[in-house]
Every structure is written in structure tokens, then in C-alpha cells.
Amino acid sequence: MTPMAIPTPPADRLLDPGPDLTDLVDRLVQPELAHRRLYTDPGLFELEMTRLFGPSWAYLAHDSEVPDAGDFVLRRLGRRQVLVVRGRDGVVRGLLNRCTHRGTTLVTEDRGCAKRFTCPYHGWGFDLDGRLAGLPVPDSYDRLHERPFDLGQVVLEDHRGFWFGTLAAEPMPLADWLGPALPWLDAHIDRHPGGKLKVLPTPVKQDYAGNWKLAWDNAADGLHATFAHRSYNLLGKQAETQTVLARNPAHTPMISRTLGHGHCVVDQRPGIPQGAWATMRPMPTCEALAASLTERAPDRRDWLDLATGNMVNLSLFPNLIFVGNQMMVVEPLAVDRSRLHFFLVLAEAAPEEVNLMRLRVDEDFVSFGTPDDLAMFERVQQGLAVPEEEWIDISRGDGAGDAIDDHGLVTGDIATEAPIRAYLAEWKRLMARPVPTRIRRSRVEAAVTRSRHAKEA
Ligand code: FES
Numbered sequence: 486m487t488p489m490a491i492p493t494p495p496a497d498r499l500l501d502p503g504p505d506l507t508d509l510v511d512r513l514v515q516p517e518l519a520h521r522r523l524y525t526d527p528g529l530f531e532l533e534m535t536r537l538f539g540p541s542w543a544y545l546a547h548d549s550e551v552p553d554a555g556d557f558v559l560r561r562l563g564r565r566q567v568l569v570v571r572g573r574d575g576v577v578r579g580l581l582n583r584c585t586h587r588g589t590t591l592v593t594e595d596r597g598c599a600k601r602f603t604c605p606y607h608g609w610g611f612d613l614d615g616r617l618a619g620l621p622v623p624d625s626y627d628r629l630h631e632r633p634f635d636l637g638q639v640v641l642e643d644h645r646g647f648w649f650g651t652l653a654a655e656p657m658p659l660a661d662w663l664g665p666a667l668p669w670l671d672a673h674i675d676r677h678p679g680g681k682l683k684v685l686p687t688p689v690k691q692d693y694a695g696n697w698k699l700a701w702d703n704a705a706d707g708l709h710a711t712f713a714h715r716s717y718n719l720l721g722k723q724a725e726t727q728t729v730l731a732r733n734p735a736h737t738p739m740i741s742r743t744l745g746h747g748h749c750v751v752d753q754r755p756g757i758p759q760g761a762w763a764t765m766r767p768m769p770t771c772e773a774l775a776a777s778l779t780e781r782a783p784d785r786r787d788w789l790d791l792a793t794g795n796m797v798n799l800s801l802f803p804n805l806i807f808v809g810n811q812m813m814v815v816e817p818l819a820v821d822r823s824r825l826h827f828f829l830v831l832a833e834a835a836p837e838e839v840n841l842m843r844l845r846v847d848e849d850f851v852s853f854g855t856p857d858d859l860a861m862f863e864r865v866q867q868g869l870a871v872p873e874e875e876w877i878d879i880s881r882g883d884g885a886g887d888a889i890d891d892h893g894l895v896t897g898d899i900a901t902e903a904p905i906r907a908y909l910a911e912w913k914r915l916m917a918r919p920v921p922t923r924i925r926r927s928r929v930e931a932a933v934t935r936s937r938h939a940k941e942a
């Protein structure tokens with residue numbers, strides 16, 4: 486008897502072949518208003534997981550987290566678990582943490598080093614490059630060669646060690662997606678001697694009972710710190726500075742700028758010509774470390790500034806926010822549940838004191854300031870439960886003080902809500918229509934996509 490052909494799953498597919506939602510998203514996000522459903526509607530959240538996370542680029546990992554062959558970190562692209570792993574050939578790949586047999590996750594640890602990934606359910610083994618490399622009981626699997634059982638891959642592309650991933654069938658080059666945010670990212674990298682950053686792969690994690698976009702609304706909100714972080718300000722007399730903690734941040738030289746594709750930046754440096762170090766308040770061991778540095782190199786004031794936050798908050802929509810020296814990754818869990826990951830970053834080529842001080846500085850705001858933010862996010866989520874109050878106001882700065890360049894990019898004082906309006910415009914663009922996504926399966930296909938983008942960049 487001739488065996489039936491095994492059907493091959495289609496390579497190109499729309500996960501969400503649903504309707505064109507242009508009208509709906511236009512109604513939900515109006516020029517100076519956003520509807521509460523953006524934060525409370527489980528259906529919209531599900532769409533975000535396929536229309537936004539997946540088709541768009543999103544940050545996954547830094548090269549320094551996987552220095553050697555077999556090193557991996559487990560990350561998320563929306564709800565998809567992605568193993569960012571360095572292969573024996575030195576190439577970093579984004580493998581879906583999903584066995585191609587019946588779907589089991591291969592890895593549960595946040596990070597580690599592996600020779601191969603073996604599924605705990607029926608023992609299928611996968612090589613570091615995703616290839617199906619071994620079946621413990623191979624009998625009766627004689628048709629496997631007809632179907633691609635290598636692990637699925639997302640397209641990865643890096644900018645100077647920062648790895649981003651996408652599942653778009655035809656992704657735009659990473660450099661285009663970064664666009665005007667690219668020089669800001671470069672400036673952040675170049676702040677570190679030799680351009681060398683070391684991202685520690687053990688983030689502090691903080692959960693809150695609210696929608697993931699609340700963290701995004703807050704990313705460039707230069708107004709809230711004066712009020713929401715009042716206790717932190719009093720602790721360090723930060724209100725005396727011209728930073729985001731000033732009494733009236735809208736009346737300082739600091740700027741807020743939108744950078745396209747939902748990205749934005751808040752630059753506090755014009756408010757502190759005396760340098761970042763001047764904003765430091767006393768912290769355990771920092772005085773001794775600063776004294777040691779100053780004694781060794783009295784003219785290296787820049788080392789002290791390097792130990793301090795860089796006073797630039799760069800946000801790359803939809804999931805990466807540089808907060809001072811740290812990197813904050815926003816992970817959506819459910820429509821009303823989110824997780825923030827705070828990664829500590831060291832300047833690899835700087836003196837040891839600089840990095841020890843960075844550890845102190847980094848734990849400071851996360852401990853004494855971030856809880857204020859999370860409390861606000863949860864209270865907003867609770868307030869948005871009132872169905873009859875449908876709208877939130879995002880009008881501040883619009884048409885009153887904001888400057889708009891020929892490309893539509895906005896510069897304003899740091900209390901403007903232009904960054905919220907800008908990322909919601911990108912949200913609308915992505916949510917309006919489904920975009921084809923595609924899992925890369927073979928090593929060759931993923932490599933071809935990578936090199937094509939390298940050339941285009
Ligand atoms: S589900 Fe992985 S081997 Fe069966």
C-alpha cells in the first residue's frame with residue numbers, strides 16, 4: 486500500500502488573518518485622547534501579541550550575555566519564548582523554545598550553558614543551531630526527513646552587540662527601524678570606554694498589576710517624578726537640581742524628543758552642565774570608592790560621571806528603555822499584568838571602582854523610586870476599570886511649545902506628552918492590519934536573512 490504523503494505545514498502564514506482594524510484603532514486613539522480599552526481589553530491584548538510583538542523588531546539580549554558556545558538566555562517576544570544561544574560556530578541565534586514534536590518547552594532556566602537541548606517529554610535532541618540532532622527511539626519515524634523538524638528561529642540582527650528579533654516575513658532593516666534613535670544608541674554605547682558594555686544576565690524583576698503600555702506611557706513622562714517620587718526627592722534633596730526631579734521640570738532646559746517608530750528620548754543633560762556626578766546623593770560605599778578614584782586620577786572626572794546614570798532615557802518601542810546606566814525590558818504577561826526586567830550594565834574597560842559604584846547607583850532608584858511608578862501603574866489600571874469614563878488625556882504640549890521638524894519628529898520640554906502620542910501612532914500602524922510572520926526553520930534560511938540585512942544596512 487502506498488503511504489499517504491505527510492502534509493507539509495505552509496511556511497508563510499498569517500497568525501491573525503483577522504479584519505482590517507484601521508477604523509477601530511483610529512477611534513480608540515485620537516489626536517489627544519486614548520481609549521481605556523487599550524489597557525483593559527483582553528481581545529486587543531491578544532492582537533498586540535501577534536500584530537505588534539512578532540512583526541516589529543523587539544530587543545532580546547546583549548552579546549555579552551552569551552560570550553561562549555552553548556551560552557543561552559531565555560527571553561520573550563510577546564508570549565513566545567526565545568532561546569538566544571551562541572552556537573559552536575560563534576553565531577548567535579534566536580531559537581523558539583518549543584519542541585517541534587508536540588510543543589514542549591525545552592528549557593525552563595533563565596540562562597545557562599548547554600551542549601544541546603533535549604526535550605524532557607520524549608527525548609528529541611536539538612543542536613545549538615536548532616537542528617534536530619537525535620531521536621532516542623528512531624523506529625517508526627521513517628518519514629521525518631519529509632518535514633522540517635529543526636527548531637523554529639526568529640530573525641536576529643544586532644547593532645553593536647544589541648540583539649533584536651522579529652518574525653516578520655519581510656522585516657525592515659534594523660537600522661531603518663532604529664532610524665533617528667540610532668545615534669542616541671551609539672552615543673550610549675560610546676560612553677563606555679572602547680564601546681564595551683557588559684550586561685549582567687541576571688535582571689532584577691518587578692511585576693505590577695497593570696497593562697504593559699503603562700510603563701511605556703511613563704518612559705518619557707518628565708512630569709510625574711516631581712510628584713510620584715516625592716519621598717525619593719526628599720531623601721536626596723533632588724528637587725534642588727534641574728533634572729526630572731526638579732520642582733517644575735517643564736521650566737528647565739531639559740528636552741524630550743520623539744524618534745520615529747514609537748522611539749523617544751528624554752535628555753536631562755542640558756539641566757546639569759556640571760555633569761551627572763553632581764546629581765549623586767550619598768550612598769553606601771560610594772564615597773570611599775569615589776575618593777579612591779579621585780586619588781588615583783584627579784583629572785578623570787569622567788570616571789565619576791560614568792559611574793552615575795547618564796541622564797538620558799532612551800526608549801526603543803516596544804520593549805527596551807535605557808534608564809540611566811540600566812536597561813529596562815518591558816514584558817507583557819496579560820492585559821492587566823506586566824513584568825519589568827532591570828539589567829545592570831558594567832563598563833568593561835573602566836576601573837573597578839566605577840563598576841562597583843554602578844552597582845550601588847543602579848540598586849538605588851529600583852529600590853526607592855520604581856515602587857512609586859509601579860504603584861501609579863496599578864492605580865491607573867484600577868481607575869481605568871470605570872467603563873463610563875472612557876478616555877485618558879494625552880494632550881500636554883500639543884500645539885503649545887512642541888516643535889515639529891520636517892519628518893514629523895517632535896521636540897518639547899520634558900513634560901510634553903508628545904512621546905505618548907508618538908508611540909500610540911506606531912501602535913495604530915502595527916495594530917491596524919495583520920502583517921505576515923514566518924518562522925525560519927533551516928540554518929541556511931536564517932543565515933540568508935541575516936546576511937541580506939547586513940548588506941542592506
Ligand atoms: S514533545 Fe518534545 S520530544 Fe515529544
Ligand SMILES: [Fe+2]
Nearest residue numbers: 709710714858
Ligand atoms: Fe518614575
